Amino acid sequence: MKKLLVSTGGGDCPGLNAVIRGIVKRASQEQDWEVWGCYEAFNGIMEDPIRVIRLDEKAVAGIHVQGGTILGTTNKGNPMQFPEKQADGTIKKVNRIPWLVERFKSNGFDAIINIGGDGSQAISQALFEAGMPVVGVPKTIDNDLSSTDFTFGFQTAVQTATDSFDRLVTTANSHHRVMIMEVMGRNAGWIALYTAIAGGAEICLIPEIPYDLNKVIEKIESRYNNGRGFVNIVIAEGAMAKNGTITSSKGEEGRTSIRLGGVCFTLSQQLKDAGLEADVRETVLGHTQRGGTPVAFDRVIASVFGVKAMELVLAGKFGRLVVLKNNDFSSVTIKEAISEYNYVDPKGTLVQSAKGLGISFGD
Incomplete structure (x- = not known):
C-alpha cells in the first residue's frame, strides 16, 4: 500500500x-x-x-x-x-x-x-x-x-468584501461620510479591484498603483456639495502613497514576512492632515475574508x-x-508557477474598465 x-x-x-x-x-x-x-x-x-x-x-x-x-x-x-x-x-x-x-x-x-x-x-x-x-x-x-x-478562496473573499462594502455605502450616504474599507492584498490588489467594481466604489487604492494624495482628495471633494455627499474607498493592505511606505509591523516570531495592516488608518490621517473637512471613518475587514463557507x-x-x-x-x-x-484544468511545473508574480496590470482591462466607471486609483 x-x-x-x-x-x-x-x-x-x-x-x-x-x-x-x-x-x-x-x-x-x-x-x-x-x-x-x-x-x-x-x-x-x-x-x-x-x-x-x-x-x-x-x-x-x-x-x-x-x-x-x-x-x-x-x-x-x-x-x-x-x-x-x-x-x-x-x-x-x-x-x-x-x-x-x-x-x-x-x-x-x-x-x-x-x-x-x-x-x-x-x-x-x-x-x-x-x-x-x-x-x-x-x-x-x-x-x-x-x-x-x-x-x-479568492471569489469567497471578494464576496465577503463586497457584502461588507454594500453595508458601508448605505451608512456613508446617511451620514455624508468618507468610508475607507481595508481589504487583504499584500502585493497584489485583486480583492480590492474586484470589490471596487462590484460595490461601485469611488476610489480604489492598490499596491500596483501608488496613489497621489492630492488626486484622492480631488476625487473626494468632487462628491461633496455644501458638506453633503459621501465617498466609499477600497484600499488593499499593501497600498501606499507615492514616495511613501507600506503600513506594517514586525509580526510574530518565525514569520518570514512582515505583517501588514492598518493602511486605512494611515490614509485617514493623511486626509485629515491635508485639511479634508469631510468626516472620515475606517473599517478593517481582516481575517473575515479568510473565514466562512x-x-x-x-x-x-x-x-x-x-x-x-x-x-x-x-x-x-x-x-x-x-x-x-482558459476555463480548463491542467498543470504546469511548480518552478514555472512561482517564477512570476500575478500583479494587477495598471493598463489591463479591469483597471481601465474601472476607470471607465469613474473609479479613481489616485494616479
Whole structure:
C-alpha cells in the first residue's frame, strides 16, 4: 500500500477542505493508495512524535462546505529557513529540506500533495529538487499566482468584501461620510479591484498603483456639495502613497514576512492632515475574508483541483501544480508557477474598465 501525505500551509482560506475531500474521494477509487493528512503545514511531520491523521471517505464527508482546514495551517516554521535555537540561546535559520525528505520517507510516505500559495509552493519545489515526489495545489485569496486564472478562496473573499462594502455605502450616504474599507492584498490588489467594481466604489487604492494624495482628495471633494455627499474607498493592505511606505509591523516570531495592516488608518490621517473637512471613518475587514463557507465557484474549482492533483500523483507527474487556465484544468511545473508574480496590470482591462466607471486609483 502506498501512502500519500496532504498538507495545507500558509494562511487559511475557504475551499481548503474541498480540496482535501477531492483528493480523498479520488484516491478511494484506487486499491493501492491511502491518504494521510499532516497537521499545521509540515509541522506535524517535523515533530516527535509526528502528528498525522488517516483520511478516508468518512473523515472528509461533508467538509467541502466548511471554511478553514481540518488539518490546521500555519505560516511559521518554513523548513527552508527553519528557526533553530543554538546552544548559546540565539536563533539561527537553517535549511531542513534534506532532513525533511528523509523524514517523509522514513515514515513510509511515497508522495506529497502540498496545498498553498507562492511561499508554500517554493517549499514544494525545494522538496521536489531534493528528491521527494510532490504535487502542488494553488491556494491564496490574493489570487497572486500567475499560472492560474483563479485560485480557490479568492471569489469567497471578494464576496465577503463586497457584502461588507454594500453595508458601508448605505451608512456613508446617511451620514455624508468618507468610508475607507481595508481589504487583504499584500502585493497584489485583486480583492480590492474586484470589490471596487462590484460595490461601485469611488476610489480604489492598490499596491500596483501608488496613489497621489492630492488626486484622492480631488476625487473626494468632487462628491461633496455644501458638506453633503459621501465617498466609499477600497484600499488593499499593501497600498501606499507615492514616495511613501507600506503600513506594517514586525509580526510574530518565525514569520518570514512582515505583517501588514492598518493602511486605512494611515490614509485617514493623511486626509485629515491635508485639511479634508469631510468626516472620515475606517473599517478593517481582516481575517473575515479568510473565514466562512466557500461560495459555489470556490467549492467547484477546489474540488476539481483535489481530483486533478490526485490524478497527477497516480500518473507519476510530480513537480507540477494544478491550474485553471482558459476555463480548463491542467498543470504546469511548480518552478514555472512561482517564477512570476500575478500583479494587477495598471493598463489591463479591469483597471481601465474601472476607470471607465469613474473609479479613481489616485494616479
